[in-house]
Amino acid sequence: MSITAEYIKEKLQRELEATHIDVEDTSPNHCGSAFNVTIVSAKFEGKPLLQRHRLVNACLEEELKDIHAFSQKTLTPEQWQKQQK
Amino acid sequence: MSRVFLTTARFLRTQGARSAFLRALSSEAADTGSREHIDGLVKKDKVVVFMKGVPQQPMCGFSNAVVQILRMHGVDNYSSYNVLEDENLRQGIKDYSSWPTIPQVFLSGEFVGGCDILLQMHQNGDLVEELQKVGIRSALLDKQPDTDKDKQ
Known part of the structure; x- marks a missing residue:
């Protein structure tokens, strides 16, 4: 069973109460082994980068065992808004 | 000679003895993944990288x-360990830092992050500061005047 972008999106949205999520399957043929993820969540506020990434890693602990490449960007709603301008 | 072999074979016939024998065989190799061993590695140098391949040929x-980010900052003298050559180290370093992926970067024995984090620290300027904290002057600081001159 391969992991889908939709599955990751749903799980992160649920567990990190994300207000915005982009999940891109960057594996060849979209076979679910490489993902690029952008997550916007208020839960990241006041947390340094390492802790934010740890939150995401913990949420996808099981899935990451089967994912070979995982890139993440973790933003607070405020940072995300600034980036949109 | 054959008698020794027979005795050994008989000895190994019991399951418990067999696994004890295998453990003894692999105990030396398992050490490279131990907390104590990795603790020594990460504290051995100001910058330590656990990666796939070697800096001259990343895999x-x-x-x-x-490797490229560190090079941009003029950091060439760092310890690197190729996890592809050592399965125990590959798993051990993940357990040590509670981080699921390779590469992993350590500054003065402290876990900094993987590729994403190093790249973002490079982009927002934090890496220059973090290097400074461990006594390394980023080469990008010296290049700054040149780029200013180019702009004028």
């Missing part, structure tokens, strides 16, 4: 990115 895009 993965993420490991390559880390």
Whole structure:
């Protein structure tokens, strides 16, 4: 069973109460082994980068065992808004 | 000679003895993944990188990115360990830092992050500061005047 972008999106949205999520399957043929993820969540506020990434890693602990490449960007709603301008 | 072999074979016939024998065989190799061993590795140098391949020939895009970022900052003298050559180290370093992926970067024995984090620290300027904290002057600081001159 391969992991889908939709599955990751749903799980992160649920567990990190994300207000915005982009999940891109960057594996060849979209076979679910490489993902690029952008997550916007208020839960990241006041947390340094390492802790934010740890939150995401913990949420996808099981899935990451089967994912070979995982890139993440973790933003607070405020940072995300600034980036949109 | 054959008697020794027979005795050994008889000895190994019991399951418990067999696994004890295998453990004894692999105990030396398992050490490279132990907390104590890795603790020594990360504290041995100001900058320590666990990666796939070697800096001269990285075997993965993420490991390559880390090498290139460090190079941009003029950091060439760091310890690197190729996890592809040591399965125990590969798993051990993940357990040590509670981080699921390779590469992993350590500054003065402290875990900094993987490729994503190093790249973002490079982009937002934090890496220059973090290097400074461990007594390394980033080469990008010296290049700054040149780029200013180019702009004028």
